[in-house]
Amino acid sequence: MRFLMTWMAVGLCFCVSFVLLAGEPSRATGKNVAVAVDISASAQAIDQLIAAELKKQGQAPRGQINDYTFCRRIYLDAIGRIPTIIELEGFVSNKNPDKRSLLIEKLLHSKGYNSHWYNYWADLLRVKDVGDKLHHSGNFSEWIKGAVRSNKPYDEMAHELISASGELYKPGNGVTGFYARETMPLDHLANSVKTFMGMSIECAQCHDHPYEDWTQQDFYKLAAFTSKTHLRVDPLPQDEKKIYAKDRHVLKNRDFNEWIVYRESIRVKHAAIYGNGTGFMRLPHDYEYEDGEPHQVMEADVLFGNMPKVNYEMTKAKLASLPKNHLGPEIDARSSMATWMTSPDNPMFTKATVNRLWHAVMGTELVGQLGGLTVEEMGDHPSLTEKLINVMKVLKYDTKLFLSVLFHSDTYQSKALVLNATPSGYVLDGPVVRRLPAEVIVDSFLSLKTETPDKYVATEFRWDGFTHFYEKSKNMTAKDFVEYSVKGPGRAQFQNREEREAMKRNGDMGPHELWRVSTFGRNYKENWVSMLMGKSNREVIDGAAREPDIPQILFLMNGLGIPGDALVNRKLSQAATRKDKMEILWKAILGRLPKKSEESIFGNAPDDVMWALINSNEFRFGR
Template identity: 30%
Template sequence: MHKPNWLGLILLLSWLTATGLPSRSCYGQRKSKKLPSQKFKGYGLPEAVKQPPKNLPRPRPVDPSRRDACRERAAAIDALVEANLQRHGIEPNPLADDYTFVRRVYLDCVGAIPSLRETIAYASATEPTKHEVAVDALLSSPGYVSHMYNFWANILRIKDRPENNILAYSYRNWIKEQLRVNRPYDEWVYEMLTAEGKIWDNPPVGYTLRDNGMPLVHVDNTVRVFLGTQIGCAQCHDHPFDDWTQLQFYQLAAFTHGTKTRDGAGSPAFANGNPVQRLRKELEEKDPEKRLSGSMNLLVQANLFRVSFDPKRKLKLPHDYQYDNGKPNQVVEPAVLWGEIPSAAQGLSLREQYAAWLTDRRNHRFAQTIANRLWKKVMGVGLIEPVDDLRDDSPCENPELMDFLAKEIVRLDFDLREFLRTLMYTKTYRRACSDFDPSEEEFYHYPGPRLRRMTAEQIWDSILAIAVYNPYPYTVPSTIEFARQSDLDLAKINVEELERRAEQFDETVGPRALSKLMNVASYRRQVLARASELPAPLPADHFLRQFGQCDRETIEGDSTDPTVPQILTMFNGPFTHMMLEKGSVIYDNLMRARTPREALDVMFLSILNRPPTDRDREVAMKELMRGDRAMGYGNVVWALINTREFMFVQ
C-alpha cells in the first residue's frame, strides 16, 4: 500500500509559504488575499448538488439466484490462476483488508470511492459473503451505468457532435440505456452495425456516423474495437507484420460499402427540390439581410444525416493496386477474414451478413476480445496485450484461462455484467495488489490485481463523492424529446416554420439549452456532475483532460501518465476549496465530529477510506493543533488528496 509522504507534504507546505507562492488552506484561498478562518464564507456550492438525487433510473438488479453459479465460475478461474502461479514459482498475495477491498470494488464497479458511511458499514459487517453482497449491490446501482458508460465512450470515441452538424446526444443516451437494461453485448453491437435512419429516430446509427465520410477507416476501427485486431495497414498495402492482405481488407470492406450516411440536398427524395437552396432563397426574399445560419442551418444540416444502405454500390480496388491477386479498379466481392457467414444471415443484406458474422457466437475472436478487455478492466493487465492487437500467435500469459474466459462469456449469452460479477467474486480479485512494469517483464501472472492509477474519470468522480451529495444534478433531455425538437420534413418545411422550430430547438435541446441546463451545477467555472454527464470532448484545460481523459479522437486514447499540469491542478485548483465549502459532504461530516481525533478519522475514512495509522495521527494532530482549526482541517484534507494513495486503485 502506498503510504502518504507526510514529511514531504509538510515540508512542501512550508516551502510554498516561504517562497511566497499560494499556500492552500481549508478553503483553498491564497494567503495574500484572505487568511482562511471560520469567518470565511467561501464561494458557496450550487444548490443542485446539496441534496441526494431522487428518482435516478436504476439498472435491473443482478439475479441473486445465480450467486452459486457465479461462485463456481470464480473458483474455476482461481484454480487456473493459481496453477499458473505455481508453474512460475510465485505465491499468491494475501487477501486485501476490508478497507482496501471496499475502496477497490467501488472504484471498479461505480467509478468512485465509497462514502464515509459506506466505508464504515462494509468494514463493520461480519458476514463471510459481504464482498459478494457489495459486488451485487454496486453492479445494480446507477453508478455502474455511469462508470461503464465512461469505459465504452473511451473505446467507441463518443462525442456529442462528431461533426458540427451531427447531434449525437441520443446516441449517448442509447449506450447508457443498453447498460442500464443489461442488454446482451452481441445484440447491441449487432444493432450498432446495422442501424439505419436519423440519429434521434434510431440512436445506434451514431456508431456509423462517428466515422462519417471515412468508410474504410470505419471498417478498420470496427475490427479493432470488436475483434481486437488491427488491419488498418492493409488498407494501403499488404500488412507488413501480420497475414492480412490489401485484398482481404477490401473484401471485408465490401460488406459495408453500400452504407450511406447522408442524403444529398439534391436527392430526388426532396419533391420540392434542394431544401437548402430553397430555404435560403425563401429567407432572402423575406429579409435580404438574413442568412441560413446558426440553429436554422444546424437543424437543416442535421436532418440530412441519415444512415441507409444501397446494395447497388460496389467497392473497387484502388487505381494503383499492385498485387497479382487483383487488378486496379476491379470490383471486389465481399469475404470475411475467417470462418463463414452464419447460415441464418445468408439472405440478408451484405451489411447484416457482416454484423451477423462479427457477433456470431462461433466467432472466437469476438468473445475473446471482450473477455480480455473486461479482464484488464478488473485486474489491471490483459491476458493478451495490447488488447486491440490480437493475432493467432499473440503471446498469452495464461492460454487456458483466456480460452475459459472467452467460452464463459458465450455461455453467459454475452451478459457483460454477470461476467464482471464473476471476476469480482474471485479470490484473485480480492487479493492485495502488486506493482507491475511491462517494460521490465513480459507477463504479469496475477498474484493479485495490478496496482494502477485511477482513470481521470475515477479521480473526478471520487472528488465529487467527497464533496457533493448529488453528482447527477441535471437530466439531459430524452431521446424522444430530441426527436420531437430536431426532426424536420425537409421536403415540406417553409422558412417561417423553420425559424419557429429553430427558436424552439434553442430553448429546449440545442447546445445553448444544454449549457444553460448544466449551469445549475456550476462552481468556479466547473460543472459539478459525474464525468458521464459532462460534454464530450471537454476542453483541453479541463481537469479531466489534464488527468488523461481521452479526446475521443483515438480508440482508448486515455492516459494515466503523470504531468506537471496535474500537479499544479491539485495544488492550486478549486477542489480543496470545494471540499470544505459549507454544505459539502465532508464539511457536514467534520461538523458532526466531537473532537479533533474524530475529525481526523472522518478525513482519512472519507478520502483514503481507511483509519489513520498511529504515525498518521501523530503528524496530522500536530497540524490540527497548530492554530486555526479550519486551516488545520484544510491542510490535512489538501495533503490527503495529494497523496499517491488517494490517486491509486489498490
C-alpha cells in the first residue's frame, strides 16, 4: 500500500513534469538546495539533437509505436518482464492522455524495477562466491539490492564500492564483496577501472599497453592509491595469538572435523578487507623499461585529470631508503582514488555510465565498447553524448531519473531499428531489435503464470547463513567457538544449519516457482533455466550471452511447461470463442493483437499455438 502511494505521488508530481531532487547541503551556505529537473525538457532535448542529426544525414525520422508495443517495451526495459495480459489490457484501455508517462513512473517505482536492475548491477559487479572459502556473496548481493531499493546515487554507490573496508559478513557491510571479488589486487584495480570508467587497462599490469598510451608505470602509480589493501579471512595475528591459537592447536591434533568447524566459524566473524592504501607502490621485480628500476618507489598518480588530495605522512625519499618490502603507512589513499574515479570532473566516469545505461535501454553503444572506451572517444554523435553526460550530472547520478528521461523521449518510443552486421547511416535514433537478457526471458514466463509476478521481490534485507552467524558470533569468546565446534552441528551441517536459521528469520518468501530470477542465488539453488538462457556466470564483466545453443533450444521445445492453473490458461478457459482464445494468447505472450495474416493459425489447438508463440523469435526479442 505504501509503495503504491509513493508512486502516485511521484506520478502526480510528474504531471507538471518537474521532479524535485533532495539537494545536498550547499557547501557555501549549509542550506538545502532543491534542484528542479524537468524530465520532459531533457527528453525533448535528446529528441531535438537526434532530429537534427537525422536531417543532416538525410534520414527520415522513425515512426512512433502504438500502445501495445509501448506497453511491452517499457515493461521489459524498466522492470524486466513482459506485462501480464491484465496489465496490458488495463494500459491499452486507459483513456488518460498522460498514461505513458504515468506508467513509466509507476514501473520505475515498483518492486519489479528492484528485481530487474539488481540483475543488471549484479552482472556488472560480478556477484559470485570466490574460491571455496574466500568469500560468500550473499551479503554483497543484499547490499546491491539495498542500493537499488533506496535508489542510491550511482556516484555514491561507486565510491562506496571502491573504498569499502571492514568485515565481509557484517549486515549492511556487504559492499566489501566488491573488493573480495578478486584475489589479486592488481586484477581488482584493472577491473575497477573497467567497471566504473569503461576502460581496458589490464595489459599495462604486466607491460606497456600495446595500442594505447598507458604504460606499466602509469598502472603502478594508480595502484599506489590502493597498496596494502587486502582480503584476510583469518583473525589478525595478534588476535589469533591472544585468543584462538591455543585451542586451534589442540583441536588440530585431536579431531579434523572439529578443527575445520573452528577455523570456518571464526572466519565468518573475522573475514574482512584490511588496509586502505598508502599512496606508494614499488615497481615489480622484473620491471624492464628504462624509466625505472625494479622495486623503485612510485608515488600515487592518476591516469588523467586532477590529482585528488592525498594526506602523506612519509616522504618518497624516506620510503626509498627503507627495505624493498616497505610501502609506507596507511593513509586512506584508496578513498582519494575513489573520489577521483567517481568525480563529475573525471572525463570517463559519467561517460562510461551513460554509455552503459543507453546500451541497456536502446541496445546500441552511445559512445563505444562498454569496456573499451578511450579518453577522447565521444561516439558517432558527440553532442548527444555531451548532452546525456550533462543530464546525468544535473540529476546527480540518480539512475532512476536518468532512465525516466530516456523512457520519456520520442526516440525511445519510436519504432525499433533492425540492425544488421554492417549498419549504414545513423543508428542512435531508436531501440534496436535484440534478444532479451536471460533473466528477462525467464521472468516473462512468470507473467504468463500469475497476476502478481513481482509479489515475492524482497522489500528489506534478507539474511543468509553468513550474516546470521556473524551476528551470533559478535559476543562469542574463544571458548564459545570451541563449544560450537565440538558440541555444535558438526562439520557437515554447520553451514546448512546457519542457512536454515537465516531462512526462518526471513519469514515466508513464497514458493520458488513464483520467484523472480533475482531472488535465486547463493543461498538458494541457482536458477538453472536462466543459466541455460545465457545468464552471466559473473566470471568477467558483461559476461552474459544472448546466442542460442542446442541445450537451450531443446529445453524450450521439450522441457518448458506452463501449468494448467497459470494465468494464461485460466483466461483461456473463460473465453467463449476460438477467436477470443487466440486473442488472449497473442496478447498474453506477444503483447499485441493478432494480425489479419495470422488468422490462418486460429484453427489450431490452443495448446499448440501457445507452444509456438512461446518458442517464437518475437517472444524472446525486444522490438
